[in-house]
Amino acid sequence: MRIAGAKGDRGGVWFDGPIEMGMRACLHARVAVRVLLQLGTFDAADAAGLYAGARAVDWRAWLTAASTFAVTAKLAREESPALRHSGFAALKVKDAVADALRDALGARPDVDAKDPDVSIFLHLAGARAALFLDLAGQPLHRRGYRVAMTEAPLKETLAAAVLALGGVPREPGALLPFVDPMAGSGTLAIEQALAARGIAPGLRRRFGFERWPALDDAARAAWERLRAEAEAAAEAPRAPLPPIVCADISPEAVGAARQNASAATVDDDITFEIADVAALDRRWEKAVVCTNPPYGERLSAQEVEPVYRSMGRAFMRLAGWDVVVLSGNPLWSRALPLKPVISHRLFNGPLEVRLLRYEIPRGKVKA
Helix, strand or coil, X not given: CCCCCCEEECCEEECCCCHHHHHHHHHHCCCCCCCEEEEEEEECCCHHHHHXXXXXXXXXXXXXXXXXXXXXXXXXXXXXXXXXXXXXXXXXXXXXXXXHHHHHHCCCCEECCCCCCEEEEEEEECCEEEXXXXXXXXXXXXXXXXXXXXXCCCCHHHHHHHHHHCCCCCCCCCCCCEEECCCXXXXXXXXXXXXXXXXXXXXXXXXXXXXXXXXXXXXXXXXXXXXXXXXXXXXXXXXXXXXXXXXXXXXXXXHHXXXXXXXXXXXXHXXXXXXXXXXXXXXXXXXXXXXXXXXXXXXXXXXXXXXXXXXXXXXXXXXXXXXXXXXXXXXXXXXXXXXXXXXXXEXXXXXXXXXXXXXXXXXXXXX
């Protein structure tokens, strides 16, 4: 989705607009992890300042005594000397919210850490605090289609970022055959199919704002319209997609990928294969390989290097193709004797990884 006037910042993007814009972002954003509505900012040099600033917010506009709520806190690198623990900071905000509503309404709302009606997010950078409401409630990578798991699955939002930053064509008229030869639970192939089909990534899940007691009738009507439009777009007839191949050497992984694709309603758009990456063949004149190979965290260098070498040899046979790899091991750079045309630093959870895109040249190349 595109938002006019959006401004990039470290770790996020800011935009101004009505609540409907936030709802649309929850429904359609493929790479965002959260959509946050800012309530206010204030100085919070210590616990007392944090409590006072949080208590000054008019929480009656967002919660009732019957609401449940939870607070999540994130401390930036330039942490406050007096506030070094996110759990303690979240606790101070929780106390402030509960105390403010008790005084205003005569009763304290309950805390529900697992399934709250209203999710509050605190960002603390040095002595400056910002409070937000989390529109989605649960992180946006939880699309609702991951019904079968494999070891170390790729988060859906990261998979969508790999496709976008790696330059994988996803628009009608530009689509190419797509292959993930080490697919695991199938996230890359599923995200490619969802984007190519124009299916909103949040269509199969519920959002936190749907439970907000403060959401008025006009906002609820807007949300129903947005969801109906997304449903209609997902069901609209479209031309057949180029092949999307989801392959893995593990039959269990392929079975899991098939189940997940079915839950995402794109299983008919994907071909599932049990195959070794070393046997990858050039079955089309032009195509894209996009994959997240093992990083070697559970394997020794002696075990992972042969896997990388076999991948490199297979990829060098794909003359004219593009190859996108999410690499978490510097040994990968030895496997493919080409300079990447795109290189981005990303994080897969706590692990720093590189997103690399290669253009496999035509003609004879030494592998």
